Amino acid sequence: MMTRAEGAYLGAVRAFQNPMLALLHKRHAPLVVALLSLVFTAERPTVPVADAHTEIGDALDQLRVAGHDEALPGATARELCRQWADAGWLVRHVLDDDVEVYRLSAHAVGALEVAGRAGGARARVSQSRVRTLLDAVERLSQDADPDVMVRMARLDSQIERLRGELARIQRTGTVEVVDDEQLVEEAENVLHLVRELPADFARVAESIKAMQRDVVTALRQDERPTGEVLREYLQRGEHVMESTVEGRAFAGALRLIGDPRRLEELSDQLEVILRHPFTRRLPAPRRTELREIGRRIEQGLDQVFSAQREASYVITTQVRNHDPLRDRQVDELLRDVMTGLQGWMPGSRRGHQVEPLRRLPVAEVDHLRQTPGDLRPAQPPSPLSEWDDGVPGVLPEEARAWGGPRYATLHEHLAGLAGGDGGVDVAAAFEAAPVGARRPVDLLGLLEIAHDLGMTETDEVAFVEAVRPDGTRRRFAFGAVTARTRGEDDD
Template sequence: MITRAEAAYLGAVRAFQNPMLDLLHKRHAPLVVSLLSAVFTAERPTVVVADAHTEIADALDQLRAAGYGESLPVGTARDLCRQWADAGWLVRQVLDDDVEVYRLSAHAVGALEVAGRAGGARARVSQSRLRTMLDAVERLAQDADPDALVRMARLDTEIKRLGKELDRIQRTGKVDEVDDEQLLEEAENVLHLARELPADFARVAESIKAMQRDVVTALRQDERPTGDVLREYLERGEHVMESTAEGRAFAGALRLIGDPQRLDDLSAQLGTVLRHRFTSRLLPGQRTELAEIAHRIEQGIDLVFTAQREASYVITAQVRNHDPLRDRQVDELLRDVMTGLQSWMPDARRGQPVDPLRRLPVAEVEHLRQTTGDLRPQQQPAPLPDWDDGADADVSHDEARAWGGPHYAELGELLAGFGPGDVDVAAAFRAAPDALRRPVDLLGLLEIADHQGMTETGEVAFVDAVRPDGTRRRLAFGAVTTRPPATTPALTPALTTASTRATTKEQIDE
């Protein structure tokens, strides 16, 4: 039978095993909090590893120069960052461009928020904080009560109250002003709630990454058929947001704040608040923090979506490249290496040379093929037929012109006949006679439309072109409209020159 005191003690022990509380009760906790808060900000959530080492080293030098050397830990900035990463305060990751960065873990974000609240203005029991709690309890009771009559009565009461307020404002034309002290309390309550958001978003992102690691680990150790593995893990990769409790909670919150219009309204409302006279009583940092609430929400959403994309990519890539036999071979090789190091390290001396592996082991092959196959074909290819270059010399002008360039003059008249107003180029081409519906005439029609000024509709148009030999070809292009002038314009020199240029049948086919 566990006593009440023992249960409370065991709960406290488990709580202090959390990396967030572990950070705060360490001997050098003030240094860790100050350095992490100086390097990582809301506008700079990730820092390149080399830059972080340099900035932390400069900060340590400044503190030593100021006389705080005895209270600082021993070691370089690189060693401190490695210790913080091992403790779960920093997360080291590689971006898409192969740049290695640090970012704060959810535990570190929570610790910084706790330290910031403890060192800042003390939270007060105010009307705003109590109203927030009462509104939350009321909303919870409404959502938990399935009685339709009770819900209807509550809505009727709320409608009557709002109706009375609307009638009073319409009758008097005045809105009751709220005391500056109450507005100040409400603003502090909003800031208190907003400070919890970064840690909440970070926890969601880390829960997705933890799920990703679990999936990849299970995949490497899985011995089931490949088809079962593919179906299960690809499904988890596609629905990664619903695979964790934090992800499901974030998905529900996203339905509330994911609307861009709602975020725009939030920014406009914060602007209205910041223009009020009571904000002059806020500290400069509080005013800045109040103005950046919407931006923090956007950053948090982007952080979670980035983690979701990375998890889906990693899981999908692992599933596609999954080879249980190869993974087991790699694991066995790594275990052999670790075993060799463990047996070599106790007897090794500092600076002792290690004989390198100068050549790979020779493969044991029983037999190699010593002769190659006959690369000559079984029979010689048929001889090329004789070609008479002058056989088709008698080609009429009309036949050559039929396989030549676009008929610009006729095409211009075709577009002018559809005017005035916007003309669909695809419709004009479909209505043309067969002689003007060659593939090359479609290019000429688009060239004339571009010369006259054309507008893309964003759709895809399909037309059937007819070659001079009667063969048809279906073509697709971005649908455009043009507005031809009232009279057929004179052809430009470029179009006139192009109309006299003929190409061969093979060029038109290309």
């Protein structure tokens, strides 16, 4: 039988296996916390991999110059980031534009918050903190008690209290002034509550990603009928937010903070707080945290929604392209590759040459056909049916009206308008043409003819109005040109 001491010890061992406590328990924990908080901020939740390596490397160099060599590990910035990713403190992610980035895991965010609280102002037992606790207990009691009469009595008591306060304000015209010290305590309590949000949002996003990995893994190993697989996994993909405990809790909180009007009210209330003189007693970083509460909530919502969209897309794509036989073949191939690497690595050394595959294996075919089949069809194709569309080769006039330019008519029209020098303004020629030759395609035909005959461009802009066969008109603008209907040698 397990004793209480042994149970407490095993529980503590399991707790310290959590990546968040493991980060704070490491020898280089102060360095890890400092570097992660330096690179990742509320305004910069994701950092490109190359930039993170460069910035962490620069920070390590600065610490060495400052004389902190004993506190620094011997690994490079790239190796440190790889170690932190393996430990579950960093998450590598590929964006839509194929840029690979790092972001903090929920464990790392929680560790940074714990370190920040421990290194900052110590939490105090204040009126604001106790009132928050009492309000939470009262709300829990109301939600848990289904007694109608008790609920009505509580509401009557609240209404009576609010009416009394309203009557006092109407009678005196004054509002009770709260001491600045109490306001500062309440502001610190608000900031204490807000600091928990980033880790909560990160945990929700990571729970959705973990569910996504579980679904894809189960799908790749599934041998059930395709229809059953499609129904189950498409449903999970559509309702991914309800598939995890964190997701369901977030969905409940979203009903409170997801309303744009609530966020606007929150922004207005924060502006009122920041205009109050008591905020000058807060350090500048605390005032910045108050100002950024709304934006941090919006960033957290966007992080969760992005994880939800990505999970739905990945699951749906995997279901649509699901091929159990091909997936098993790929898995077997990858296992063979990993087995080969594990057998090759112990006996290899740095710079060891690898013998390349110079030719593909030859397929082992027992017998090939030596006589091809007859490619000619057994019977000739049936003759084409005749269409009774009038005289063959003659198009109806309506169809011809919607056809291309009538080059012969346009040539004659240009020649008839040529002056003594053989020049014709194309815009004027188009405007002088009959309605049937003033279609948009006829304008293109005139410009094509002018280009072939030789034309002179000017800096002016010409405007013409074309008429389609159905009577609609359209106005065009182009650089004015003059066509030469005959060369100088024709005179």
